[in-house]
Amino acid sequence: MLERIRIVLIGTSHPGNIGGVARAMHNMGLADxxxxxxxxxxxxxxxxxRASGADHLLHQATLHASIEEAIADCTLAVGASARSRTLPWPMLSPRELAARLPQECKPDNARVALVFGREDSGLTNTELQRCHAHVHIPTNADFSSLNLAAAVQVLAYECRMAWLGQIEPPTVTDEQDERATHEELERYFEHLERTLVAIEFHDPDQPRQLMARLRRLYLRARPEKMExxxxxxxxxxxxxxxLPRQR
Structure with missing residues (x-):
């Protein structure tokens, strides 16, 4: 299970923080x-x-230009968020996320991305909308700021605890088909918007958050490849x- 979990860091500004993340990952058996x-x-x-012996993870880390590229093959993407948003998204605690991982990682094509934002500003709304769900670490409200490596350590620890079997995976009786990947979902959202414009249901000049709400709906539904x-x-x-109407 742990080999299917990817830590994604966006716009990191301090090399020491990347080293600290590598150490936190290696402590808990994560390597991607x-x-x-x-x-x-x-x-x-x-x-x-700062990596303290985990610098091999720095050398084998992959570099990407965008979040879409980094999570293209992922079947579940979860963004770390400390802020409430104008458009609510499914929100998990670290333990709730961990409880889902054994089942999420069962399909052959499973890949889970845990996405962390910039040290100074976190993830943008657009980046968070690329995630199926958000995870929030319930820190002290009077002092809630977490170092990037510390935030990764908390989630990595919960992932390891789930792997060790101390959190019971949910019971599923029906066999599941493979989940759609992020890349497949993004192609669907492009197709959906194009179609809604064609049938005059969606006006790109007055979007009224329509596509964001539809994106939230489908990401919450977690469609399978066949679906x-x-x-x-x-x-x-x-x-x-x-087509006849357009002519």
Whole structure:
């Protein structure tokens, strides 16, 4: 299970924090580190020192230009968020997230991304909307700021506890098909918006958060690959039926 969990850091500005994250990961048996547009050098004396023997994770970390690229093959993406948002998203505690992981990691194509934002500003709303759910660490309200490596350590610890079997996975009686990946979902959202514009249901100039709300709906539903194929087929048929109106 642990080998299917990816830690994604976006816009990290201090190499020491990346080293600290590598140490926290290695402590808990995680090894998949992805860096999105880091604002600092990854391999420095500071990052190697803070890694404390886990610097091999720094050397094998993957670099990406965007969150979409970093989580393209993931079937579940969870964004770490400390702020309430104008558009509510499914919110989990670290333990609730961990309780889901054994079942989430069962399919052959399973890959889980835990996404962390910038030290100074966290994740943007757009980045959070690329995630199926958000996770919030319930810190002291009077002193809630967590160092990046400390936040990763908390979630990595809960992941390890789930792996050790101390959290019972949910009982599922029906066999599940493979979940749709982030990349497949993004293609669906593009197709959906194009179709809604074609049938004049969606006006891009006056969006009224329509696509954000639909994105939240489908990400909450966690469609399987077969279900995604059905939905894409419905959209294609809808586009075809709308052609006479467009002429």
């Amino acid at each position: 580190l992805a860096l999105v547009a880091p604002r600092c050098d990854v391999i420095t004396q500071d990052s190697i020192s 995604m194929n059905i939905l894409r087929g419905i959209l294609s048929a809808t586009e075809k039926a709308a």
